[in-house]
Amino acid sequence: MSQPTPLMPHATASWLIDNTGLTFEQIAEFCGLHILEVQAMADDLASSKYTGRDPVRSGELTMEEIEKGQDDANYSLKMHKAPVTVSRTKGPRYTPVSKRQDKPDGIAWILKNHPEVSDVQIGKLIGTTRNTIGAIRDRSHWNIQNILPKDPVTLGLCSQRELDAVVAKAAKKAGIVDEVVDDSRLGDDKQALIDELRKERQDAVRAANEAAQEAEAAAWLEAKRASEAAGNDNP
Numbered sequence: 001m002s003q004p005t006p007l008m009p010h011a012t013a014s015w016l017i018d019n020t021g022l023t024f025e026q027i028a029e030f031c032g033l034h035i036l037e038v039q040a041m042a043d044d045l046a047s048s049k050y051t052g053r054d055p056v057r058s059g060e061l062t063m064e065e066i067e068k069g070q071d072d073a074n075y076s077l078k079m080h081k082a083p084v085t086v087s088r089t090k091g092p093r094y095t096p097v098s099k100r101q102d103k104p105d106g107i108a109w110i111l112k113n114h115p116e117v118s119d120v121q122i123g124k125l126i127g128t129t130r131n132t133i134g135a136i137r138d139r140s141h142w143n144i145q146n147i148l149p150k151d152p153v154t155l156g157l158c159s160q161r162e163l164d165a166v167v168a169k170a171a172k173k174a175g176i177v178d179e180v181v182d183d184s185r186l187g188d189d190k191q192a193l194i195d196e197l198r199k200e201r202q203d204a205v206r207a208a209n210e211a212a213q214e215a216e217a218a219a220w221l222e223a224k225r226a227s228e229a230a231g232n233d234n235p
Contacts, residue, residue, distance in 0.1 A: 005032035005100055006060050007083035008053045015052030017042050021070045022077075030061075030077040040216040043223070058083070104143065106152030107136050113149070114167050116174040121166050125158050129142070154197060 006012040009031040014028045017038065028035040055061040059081040069075045077225065106126050110117055113135075114152035117125075119133045153160045231232070 003079050004082045004127070006030070006053075006055055006079075007058070009033055010037075011050045011053035012055050012060070013038055014041055016052055016066075016157065018052055019054075020066050023069075024071050025075060026073070026075070027067050029077070036213070036217050036220050039220045043219070057177040076146040102150070102157060104136055104141065104147045105150040106155050106157045107133055108147050109149035109151055111137055111149075114170065117166055117170040121170060125153060125159075125162060125166050156198075 010033070013027050013031040013033055016022055016030075017024075024035050024038045027033075028038045031038075056063055056066070060079055060083060061077065062080050065077055069077050094121065103126055107122060107128060110122055110125075119130045122128070122133055132141070136144070136147060152158050153163055159162065164232060
């Protein structure tokens with residue numbers, strides 16, 4: 001059974017490249033990465049730059065283990081202590097940094113289309129604070145001029161099922177269940193549009209990743225051929 005990978009494999013690989021004499025194969029194997037990824041990081045060809053993470057300080061490796069690898073290029077590094085997986089069970093919903101700027105638009109959409117939903121419900125659904133919700137409601141938010149109501153499901157801030165559950169609960173409490181039932185007839189069309197938008201985003205990300213990998217592989221092969229050619233010219 002293969003050993004677990006470091007908690008932050010790319011950052012760990014970056015540190016090992018800069019601070020050890022391990023081979024790219026050893027680093028790739030330990031971090032669970034492709035050797036071309038490690039090569040690209042070493043040559044500064046990777047699309048993302050990573051801040052190195054010291055695996056010795058984190059307890060995932062020991063200096064003795066690193067020295068064994070440096071002394072023997074065929075040695076496979078053994079993880080000293082596997083990273084602990086932390087599960088988030090309490091606190092507000094976590095939203096990726098890339099989507100946090102979309103929260104005000106999602107909040108504005110709920111306030112406009114479902115005023116029966118309480119601030120507490122919005123806060124749990126979107127992962128925001130009452131102060132932010134209040135500022136958007138009374139239009140005192142610092143960026144109110146640029147906030148446009150957008151469906152939080154389309155923005156990826158919550159799922160359609162989560163939104164429907166919150167709306168249904170709020171509607172039942174407010175005594176407007178019939179209106180929610182009538183509006184639910186639009187659910188299928190909305191879900192189809194959401195699924196299509198998500199697929200387009202996934203396809204775009206997949207295509208970008210494939211293009212980056214192909215470019216890195218081509219650069220690595222070109223450098224290898226140039227090195228071999230230089231070796232042949234200098235017997």
